[in-house]
Amino acid sequence: MRTAFAAAGLVLLLAACSPGASGPAASSGPVPSATTTPAAGTRGASPAPAEPEKDTPAPPPEPAPPATEPVPAPAEGHDNPARLDVVVNKTRPLKPLDYAPADLRLPAVPLGPGGDAAVVRDATAGAVERMFAAAAADGVPMTLLSGFRSYQTQVSTYQHWVNVNGQAGADRVSARPGYSEHQTGLAVDVGDPDGSCNLSACFGDTAAGQWVARNAHRFGFIVRYQPGQESVTGYAAEPWHLRYVGKDVAADMADRGVEALETYFGLPPAPDYR
Numbered sequence: 112m113r114t115a116f117a118a119a120g121l122v123l124l125l126a127a128c129s130p131g132a133s134g135p136a137a138s139s140g141p142v143p144s145a146t147t148t149p150a151a152g153t154r155g156a157s158p159a160p161a162e163p164e165k166d167t168p169a170p171p172p173e174p175a176p177p178a179t180e181p182v183p184a185p186a187e188g189h190d191n192p193a194r195l196d197v198v199v200n201k202t203r204p205l206k207p208l209d210y211a212p213a214d215l216r217l218p219a220v221p222l223g224p225g226g227d228a229a230v231v232r233d234a235t236a237g238a239v240e241r242m243f244a245a246a247a248a249d250g251v252p253m254t255l256l257s258g259f260r261s262y263q264t265q266v267s268t269y270q271h272w273v274n275v276n277g278q279a280g281a282d283r284v285s286a287r288p289g290y291s292e293h294q295t296g297l298a299v300d301v302g303d304p305d306g307s308c309n310l311s312a313c314f315g316d317t318a319a320g321q322w323v324a325r326n327a328h329r330f331g332f333i334v335r336y337q338p339g340q341e342s343v344t345g346y347a348a349e350p351w352h353l354r355y356v357g358k359d360v361a362a363d364m365a366d367r368g369v370e371a372l373e374t375y376f377g378l379p380p381a382p383d384y385r
């Protein structure tokens with residue numbers, strides 16, 4: 112429906128979608144195997160292993176301090192759009208504002224109106240395909256309505272809603288440019304083949320809406336905007352808007368009954384723009 116993502120030329124970023132974004136075990140550091148304390152050490156606690164072993168040129172200077180470990184960007188407080196734990200809301204715009212992922216593709220699933228432009232990041236696309244297949248196997252066909260939206264597309268989308276509802280009204284249903292989760296390539300809108308409730312509150316009552324509410328987490332998705340969470344997420348409930356966060360986070364949120372991504376990550380509520 113537009114040439115939006117054509118400009119996804121910024122191929123720098125991520126060499127891939129880092130499949131296992133959430134590193135598994137915590138202590139993966141270089142196991143300090145430098146414990147070559149000569150058996151039956153003679154002098155008790157003196158920490159001086161400087162025993163000139165053979166003729167080795169220079170004994171390794173102490174067990175290298177773990178200072179050169181790949182510290183996972185401590186300053187990144189969920190604001191790196193290349194990561195699955197990125198959080199975008201009304202107080203957390205994309206950085207950069209015109210960010211566009213480089214690995215967009217169209218999932219191989221039934222498409223609804225507008226779905227022909229619903230490209231998403233590769234990892235999201237794979238999860239969408241698995242989820243749609245599982246839903247169909249349960250007798251619940253679904254359609255894909257939208258995915259990535261570029262900064263420029265959001266300019267048009269937001270302006271449309273401003274024209275229809277005024278700015279205050281637009282802010283309740285549409286994100287300002289640079290503030291849309293769709294711009295991450297990790298969000299999708301799904302629909303029911305019937306289509307009469309697409310992008311409407313009643314989608315939650317359709318078979319597709321109920322299926323995703325119960326099962327989306329099994330595929331790494333969360334229903335991002337839940338009823339009663341508007342003061343946290345900044346948006347009215349959208350039972351059709353799914354955000355890919357990876358299976359670990361999605362399952363954990365489901366287990367704990369946490370409904371907002373902000374709450375889960377301990378981030379402040381984002382009821383409105385600053």
Ligand SMILES: [Zn+2]
Nearest residue numbers: 298299300352
């Ligand atoms: Zn959406």
